[in-house]
Amino acid sequence: MVRLRYVRWKDDDVYLGYFEDYPDYLTQGTSEDELRENLIDLYRDLISGEIPYITRKSTSSF
Secondary structure, three states, X not given: OOOOOEEEXXXXXXXXXXXXXEEEEEEEEOOHHHHHHHXXXXXXXXXXXXXXXXXXXXXXXX
């Protein structure tokens, strides 16, 4: 099982979120449950290899 950390917040009536490893890819939902479902779908898209040029946050330190 893959566990990823994500950031979420509510803006008016919409929940927004993204994965910490993929901050450039944002999704939304009308509820927290819908946001979680959309994040799962987003992750599947990100790792599928079907979308070119996916950028992942660099984890290297100086």
